[in-house]
Amino acid sequence: MTTEPLQIAYSPCPNDTFVFDAVAHGRVPGAPALDVTFADIDITNGMAERGEFDVLKVSYAVLPYVLDEYALLPCGGALGRGCGPLVLTREAGADLTGRTVAVPSERSTAYLLFRLWAADTLPEGVGEIVVMPFHEIMPAVRDGKVDAGLVIHEARFTYQEYGLHKLADMGEHWERTTGLPIPLGAIIAKRSLGAETLERLADAFRTSVRAAWDDPEASRGYVMEHAQEMDPAVADQHIGLYVNEFTADLGEDGYAAIRGLLTRAAAEGLVPALGPDALAFP
Known part of the structure; x- marks a missing residue:
């Protein structure tokens, strides 16, 4: 013991x-x-x-x-359920093909879910992936430093304060395609x-x-x-x-x-x- x-x-x-x-x-x-x-x-x-x-x-x-x-x-x-990471952009309905996306970690579940979503929905793929601390991602999207951001945690409840739009919900995609x-x-x-x-x-x-x-x-x-x-x-x-x-x-x-x-x-x-x-x- x-x-x-x-x-x-x-x-x-x-x-x-x-x-x-x-x-x-x-x-x-x-x-x-x-x-x-x-x-x-x-x-x-x-x-x-x-x-x-x-x-x-x-x-x-x-x-x-x-x-x-x-x-x-x-x-x-x-x-x-209903708690998955979100992809946020400055413009509603933006096309992420070839675009720069900020993510909180390349070893995160959020990034795995994002990669699986992108494989299903963006046949030509995204562009550069940039890793940054999750609390810096929404300001970076708002300020035009990156084209989109993958966000986690309480960002689900606060992204509108940054004037951002939800492009996709990784959890919704996962649940819809797997039921899990x-x-x-x-x-x-x-x-x-x-x-x-x-x-x-x-x-x-x-x-x-x-x-x-x-x-x-x-x-x-x-x-x-x-x-x-x-x-x-x-x-x-x-x-x-x-x-x-x-x-x-x-x-x-x-x-x-x-x-x-x-x-x-x-x-x-x-x-x-x-x-x-x-x-x-x-």
């Missing part, structure tokens, strides 16, 4: 702080102790590829590169921790999210402390969109969505193929 605190990294976004509040603050009996680091998803994806930290919140798109060392936990992550929920963020933990610790982690994260649902006010201070000056109403929308039944347990539909995304992405040559037992837990 592990006695040292486990090194965990997740984002400061409201869905993560809401989910992990109880366990991070020692309010889940029997849970492993955690030493928390905050990092945006592009950073944690890189940490996973380098084998850093015991537990990480990462993009599902990075799983094919890290599942030899890490196990996918069946809870704590972000899947859902949208896999966004995964919780992974090192296999070397052992089956017992992995099970304890999964139980602790399930308990933590249910505690947050039972008493939302208990997590509010932690959420708003790290919400980067976000309006509390937007933070609540963010939590409502990204924390759902799949956060408590992936279930059959969740696993089908993950395997569906990564299988199709592998067929397009975007990621390595998954082994038959790659998603097994523990």
Whole structure:
């Protein structure tokens, strides 16, 4: 049994702080102790590829590169419906063929969903892909530095403030073509921790999210402390969109969505193929 605190990294976004509040603050009996680091998803994806930290919140798109060392936990992550990334432009109905598009990470699930959408809808392809921090993307589109931007997180609720138009919803396209929920963020933990610790982690994260649902006010201070000056109403929308039944347990539909995304992405040559037992837990 592990006695040292486990090194965990997740984002400061409201869905993560809401989910992990109880366990991070020692309010889940029997849970492993955690030493928390905050990092945006592009950073944690890189940490996973380098084998850093015991537990990480990462993009599902990075799983094919890290599942030899890490196990996918069946809870704590972000899947859902109606919560996919958006492609935004200055002009309504713009044609992106050969255009420059800003994306938050080339290892992100958002980028995978974008590539799959583009393969279906833009036969001649887009032009240059530019990676930039997600909070810089909408200003860059507004200011004409790029032709379009792929946005995530609370940008779903705020893009109109930048005078931008929604060209396409990657989640709508994914759901329409597959019928499956949208896999966004995964919780992974090192296999070397052992089956017992992995099970304890999964139980602790399930308990933590249910505690947050039972008493939302208990997590509010932690959420708003790290919400980067976000309006509390937007933070609540963010939590409502990204924390759902799949956060408590992936279930059959969740696993089908993950395997569906990564299988199709592998067929397009975007990621390595998954082994038959790659998603097994523990």
